């Protein structure tokens with residue numbers, strides 16, 4: 478999950494991102510087009526062509542890109558050959574990912590850390606959050622006084638960030654600060670030293686903020702996630718402050734923008750399908766399938782990364798040791814070999830193989846929470862407003878390269 482890119486106020490048409498690949502001129506495959514300029518149309522066209530013509534592609538920097546569903550799944554199922562420790566391996570061991578950054582850990586440490594934190598993410602505990610999330614959703618919608626607003630700033634961002642703050646046990650009133658930090662982390666360009674320096678500064682600021690709460694838990698145990706982590710032991714030893722702050726920072730990053738983008742993407746998809754939108758309004762049992770199909774068609778992360786632990790072969794291509802491998806989830810989810818008529822929004826298709834949450838040992842720990850938030854949010858929006866349309870007269874802004882969705886999504890609503 479490398480982070481990169483900025484948001485741009487550009488194309489207003491969400492339809493752009495759903496166009497058939499053949500309708501858009503295909504750029505030369507020297508670099509992945511960014512999402513921002515046209516809402517993803519060029520990127521999708523490029524990915525479709527790469528899936529066909531160069532499914533295992535080496536870019537000018539020597540990194541490998543995989544586009545087919547089968548290859549992406551195979552790599553994700555083989556952490557021995559394809560390591561998640563991009564930080565350690567690509568720096569030749571000079572840098573080391575903190576132990577709380579699950580995403581960057583390999584077995585056996587990954588399994589031990591994941592078991593500790595997954596206690597807070599069991600389906601039962603997540604389901605228990607439902608009434609509170611529904612209440613929070615209601616409060617956020619109550620605060621919307623006009624009928625034209627930016628869904629992202631007013632609703633889609635505050636909802637998941639407040640949920641994570643509450644799970645951790647930090648004041649939900651600090652959510653704006655959290656949101657600012659998450660934005661800064663997400664907009665890091667790993668190839669720009671100044672940007673990486675700012676990321677490290679932000680991570681240090683977050684760690685200092687969390688330290689007070691960790692100290693409090695050490696003095697007085699509590700049952701929130703920070704309290705659970707303070708009490709947890711790994712191989713007979715307590716977790717360090719760095720373990721805890723790095724995990725909390727990961728949650729903030731991984732659970733915030735992704736879920737916000739999912740909520741925006743649901744509305745972008747439904748805005749394109751007025752008849753379906755009306756059916757969903759009338760029959761709410763369709764909501765979970767709509768969310769799943771949105772995740773397939775518009776996965777919030779376009780791609781994730783692995784690094785090879787030795788020379789290996791994918792398809793008929795040999796990949797050298799220590800090669801960074803980009804796994805295009807966006808492309809895998811539109812692979813015609815797996816999904817019939819992949820550009821069509823069909824909530825009733827079988828989506829068990831969609832890859833938005835990854836696959837294998839790193840499969841998203843927050844997936845049940847993201848789905849729950851999506852379900853509650855869509856139902857609440859439908860309850861509150863009799864009509865919801867993307868506002869074509871206001872600027873719609875997309876994220877940059879790695880996040881597929883809107884940074885600002887202007888809506889126009891009608892109330893009962």
Ligand code: HEM
Nearest residue numbers: 579580731732735736739777781834835839841842843847
């Ligand atoms: C729609 C929303 C979300 C999407 C699309 C998403 C996507 C992903 C993906 C693709 C991965 C796997 C990365 C890899 O294999 O390298 C992942 C892992 C992870 N996600 Fe999510 N995520 C979402 C929401 C959340 C939420 C709400 C949380 C927690 C509050 C969360 C926490 C995590 C964590 C901790 C991991 C690392 C798991 C591990 O390495 O074992 N995510 N997510």
